Amino acid sequence: QKEVEQDPGPLSVPEGAIVSLNCTYSNSAFQYFMWYRQYSRKGPELLMYTYSSGNKEDGRFTAQVDKSSKYISLFIRDSQPSDSATYLCAMTSTSGTYKYIFGTGTRLKVLA
Amino acid sequence: GAGVSQTPSNKVTEKGKYVELRCDPISGHTALYWYRQSLGQGPEFLIYFQGTGAADDSGLPNDRFFAVRPEGSVSTLKIQRTERGDSAVYLCASSLGDAGAGYEQYFGPGTRLTVT
Numbered sequence: 001q002k003e004v005e006q007d008p009g010p011l012s013v014p015e016g017a018i019v020s021l022n023c024t025y026s027n028s029a030f031q032y033f034m035w036y037r038q039y040s041r042k043g044p045e046l047l048m049y050t051y052s053s054g055n056k057e058d059g060r061f062t063a064q065v066d067k068s069s070k071y072i073s074l075f076i077r078d079s080q081p082s083d084s085a086t087y088l089c090a091m092t093s094t095s096g097t098y099k100y101i102f103g104t105g106t107r108l109k110v111l112a
Numbered sequence: 113g114a115g116v117s118q119t120p121s122n123k124v125t126e127k128g129k130y131v132e133l134r135c136d137p138i139s140g141h142t143a144l145y146w147y148r149q150s151l152g153q154g155p156e157f158l159i160y161f162q163g164t165g166a167a168d169d170s171g172l173p174n175d176r177f178f179a180v181r182p183e184g185s186v187s188t189l190k191i192q193r194t195e196r197g198d199s200a201v202y203l204c205a206s207s208l209g210d211a212g213a214g215y216e217q218y219f220g221p222g223t224r225l226t227v228t
Binding site: 004006008032034036041042043044045046049088090092096097098099100101102103104105 | 116143145147152153154155156157160162167168171203205207209215216217218219220221222224
């Protein structure tokens, strides 16, 4: 079993929809939780960076962390065709080297 | 400011050859990471540098892989006797690496390595 599980999709939604992306994890030592967006043949771009449990909002994006359930989510409001990409969750612990453990990524397609 | 840069963007090599992949981190970032991303997968950790030293190389798959960061800035990932299974996108990331400043990692565009 992988440390971080993420549904690979693809997920297709109409423009303007609310998108919910999720990851589950098994390592209770994880304290930092990140979401990256990756366009085809590009490097991952940091979208959200959160510490421990709670919510964080940035524009159309909201990240939620529920450490008790080992479950994190990214919500995208008013989705746009330009949001079509692969979304990667990543996490790390507060000890050691802070290497990130990634999910497999979810492919999202927003239809105009 | 400038982000993380990686060269070359694409590298095609024959099985058995030696390759070097270069990473230029964000200025002032002391932490540097190498990851490898296979098709349809998330990036997988290879090695971490804090300054000039490799603080964690537990992700290197075998002794054909080696990385250096001699002056604490630019890093080179070296692969000897390349195999077809080494084909992947090699990503570099850098971070301020400080508890107060945060541990966000910023990625470069990657080097797409193809071993024929």
